[in-house]
Amino acid sequence: MTTLPAPSAEALVTSQALCAHIRQTITQAGGWIPFSRYMELALYAPGMGYYSAGSHKLGSAGDFTTAPEMTALFGRTLARQIAELLPQTGGTVYEFGAGTGKLAIDILTELEKLDCLPEHYIIIDLSADLIERQQTAIRSALPHLAGRVSWLSQLPDQLDGVVIGNEVLDAMPCELLHWTPEPLQRGVALDGDNFVWQDRPIQDPALQRQAAALNIQQAGYISELSLSNTAFIHTLARHLVRGAILLVDYGYPASEFYHPQRHMGTLIGHYRHHTVDDPFFLPGLMDLTCHVDFTAIAQAGIDAGLDLIGYTTQAQFLINAGITQLLGELDADDSASYLPVVAMVQKLLSMQEMGELFKVIGFGRGVSIDWQGFAQGDRCHTL
Known part of the structure; x- marks a missing residue:
């Protein structure tokens, strides 16, 4: 059994x-609260949630590593796609959840090389701690x-x-459903001071409709359904007067997401580069995430009047957009710097x-x- 690293005394006080x-x-x-509310508090409660309490989240010292942290070629490749689209718009790049600011730095660096700098680069983030880190990194x-x-x-x-x-x-709070075989909404209750699962009949009509539409008959099946994800797409569409939406995330089309063999869902915790099954840990x-149902994302965009441009794997998108050409521009004779980049690109x-x-989806x-x-x-x- 893997022994997880102990938190610092200060971190433990925050968790408590x-x-x-x-x-x-x-x-x-x-x-009782629905799991989505628990996840929202665990991640975003002011001053205490995972994304708002100031812990170091990304990179080797954090809990997980994202593509921009691995190599600048990820952001530089995305910038090539952005450069193709930006002149057709008002000239602003909007980045959601910018992490450490590394992706913004790499995109702007490449756009400058391509002589296609945006008039404005706007970062939309809820974490005051991460915003401060982004500002320091970009200014430096x-x-x-x-x-x-x-x-x-x-x-x-x-x-x-x-x-x-x-x-x-x-990272958006998701609803957790338990089919018995009729769908019930899984929520969080208390047993003394401990958090415990408790299922209740679904009250939200929208959640009822979407759960029924999945047509799952397998008793004991547990999975997620994200009203937050689809609401986010609808909100973007409502505000988008002209332009493009490019989203990168891990997930599946609905046929794979709700496959009978995936009967325990995709909800997972990330803590110090370990995966944790218990969301109450x-x-x-600890970061809490669930995979993305890209069929629901695509349908939300279409329903909101957007053009569905494409959907493909991260590997295919990056190759199409020119990551191998960018890799070829590096000095292969400088093995100390070249080989680590090759290893990271291989992982991407x-x-x-x-x-x-x-996957990458575009609207x-x-x-x-x-x-x-x-x-x-x-x-x-x-x-």
């Missing part, structure tokens, strides 16, 4: 304060471009440009690593439907 806050929330709600790496970057905590009234989000959808110190592209599990409004990233290997037919 969050647990007390969640217990109080459950009590005030009559003894790109002092001459820092004036183009600004931060918002909510959507502007209108979006006219290119919207990007890397691993944003998976050290609340506030490998079918056994991130290449197949991670447009008032822009060309021919995007370099989806030129080959489009999988929209699988949705």
Whole structure:
């Protein structure tokens, strides 16, 4: 059995304060909250949640590593796709959940090389701690471009440009359902001071409809359904007057997401580079995520009047957009710097690593439907 690293005393105090806050929330709600509410508090409770308490989340010292942290070629390749689209819009890049700011730095660096800098690069983030880190990193790496970057905590009234989000959808609170075989909403109750599962009949009509539409007859089947994901797409569409939406995340089409063999769902915790099955483990110190149902994402975009441009694997998108050409521009004779980059690119592209599990989906409004990233290997037919 793997022994997980112990948290610091300071971190443990934060987790205990969050647990007390969640217990109080459950009590005030009559003894039960839906899992989506628990996940929201665990991740975003002010000053205590995972994304708002100031812990180091990304990279080797954190809990997980994202593609931008692995190699600058990820962001530089995305920038090539952005450069194709940006001149067709009002010239702004909008990034959701920018992490450490590394993706913004790499995108801006490449766009400058391509002579296609945006008028504005707007980061929309809810974490004050991460915003502070982003500002420090961008000002240090790109002092001459820092004036183009600004931060918002909510959507502007209108979006006219290119919207990007890397691993944003998976961090949105999801509903947890348990089929018995009729679907019940799984929530969190208390047994003393401990959090425990408790199922209740679904009250939300929208959740009822979507759960019924899945037509799952398997008793004991547990899975997620994200109303937050689809609401996010509808909100983007409502604000997008012209431009493109490019989202990268891990997940499946509905036929794979709700496959009979995936009967325990996809909900997982990430703690110090370990995966944890128990979502009640050290609340506030562990990331909670669920995979993305890309069929639901695609349908939400279409229903909201967007053009579904393409859907493919991360590997195919990056190859289409030119990551191998960028790799070829590096100095192969400098093995000390070249070989680690090759290893990271291999991880981004490998079918056994991130290449197949991670997908890219694109939507447009008032822009060309021919995007370099989806030129080959489009999988929209699988949705």
